Amino acid sequence: MKGSALYSTVRLKCPRCHEGDLFQTSVFDYKDPLSMGTNCPVCKQKYHLEPGFYWGAMFVSYAISAFLMFGLLALFYFGFNTSLNAAFAWTIALVVVVFVYILRLSRSIWIHLFVKYDKNWQHE
Numbered sequence: 001m002k003g004s005a006l007y008s009t010v011r012l013k014c015p016r017c018h019e020g021d022l023f024q025t026s027v028f029d030y031k032d033p034l035s036m037g038t039n040c041p042v043c044k045q046k047y048h049l050e051p052g053f054y055w056g057a058m059f060v061s062y063a064i065s066a067f068l069m070f071g072l073l074a075l076f077y078f079g080f081n082t083s084l085n086a087a088f089a090w091t092i093a094l095v096v097v098v099f100v101y102i103l104r105l106s107r108s109i110w111i112h113l114f115v116k117y118d119k120n121w122q123h124e
């Protein structure tokens with residue numbers, strides 16, 4: 001629902017108004033996966049708060065990827081009783097599919113840490 005930071009984060013929306021999109025292209029556009037506008041198209045919130053702002057988002061994406069990979073490996077190996085090689089193959093295949101989303105999600109999480117929802121953004 002609108003106003004929930006979690007909802008806005010996973011849908012890759014602007015942290016301030018929860019309406020504008022953070023990214024300009026579809027998540028399946030692998031050519032330019034991280035192209036963001038300079039401002040929110042709806043409330044004009046700046047997306048790059050300072051030069052190199054998204055550098056820290058790299059660590060978030062490492063953490064999510066590692067967590068996801070261990071989780072998936074355990075799921076295939078223990079849950080589906082596959083061989084370890086097969087578990088690795090499935091895990092890598094799935095992570096490749098969601099890789100762009102993880103990168104974007106990391107940036108989304110990052111900017112949501114710094115910019116809070118402002119329900120009165122229209123009035124400023």
Ligand SMILES: [Zn+2]
Nearest residue numbers: 014017040043
């Ligand atoms: Zn906005």
